[in-house]
Amino acid sequence: MDETELRKRLALLKTEHRDLDSAIEALRMAESHDQLQIARLKKRKLLLRDRIALIEDELLPDIIA
Template identity: 50%
Template sequence: MHESDDPAAVTRRLAGLRQEHRDLDTAIARLALLDIDKNDDLTLKRMKKRKLWLKDCIAQLESALIPDEPA
């Protein structure tokens, strides 16, 4: 059985991704308040890119949890 076949595993993965997304959001907000130099600017961009990737992963997993309905 693959992880994507197990709704409980998908739900656990979703919870982890959502937590990481929230943590990144908090870290980005903190970093944005500081006077940032070039290195921090690059870090901020990487964090934002990771956050977007997480959002996409979350959306995919959420759609995987929705059962297919017959037409």
Template identity: 50%
Template sequence: MLTEEQIAETRASLRELQVEHHDLDQVIDHLMLNPPADDLLVRRLKKRKLLLKDRIVALEHLLQPDALA
């Protein structure tokens, strides 16, 4: 069980990751709509975005009450 402090820290981290994920989405869209896009850069940004999404899901899971408890 998380303490109130851990919950607050996790929520803050979650918000930061969500903002970064959104920003990356905008950058990727911009790069793809304004050729010539740097394919390597776009691939790296997409990979980072996926990693962020995985971390976001993990943090959201931590914040959700356990349905089995």
């Protein structure tokens, strides 16, 4: 992937990550707490965080000074 594609993918992943935050919060506020669904969303959110970190590392490689 080139840099433009990586940046687009990164933006999509960050949006999905924020959306999962909202979904998790909505489930927590609901009267019937579906713990299994919340756990699944949290797991998905962690997966997204890892993918975001990988892309960010690819875009901004460590520079040894």
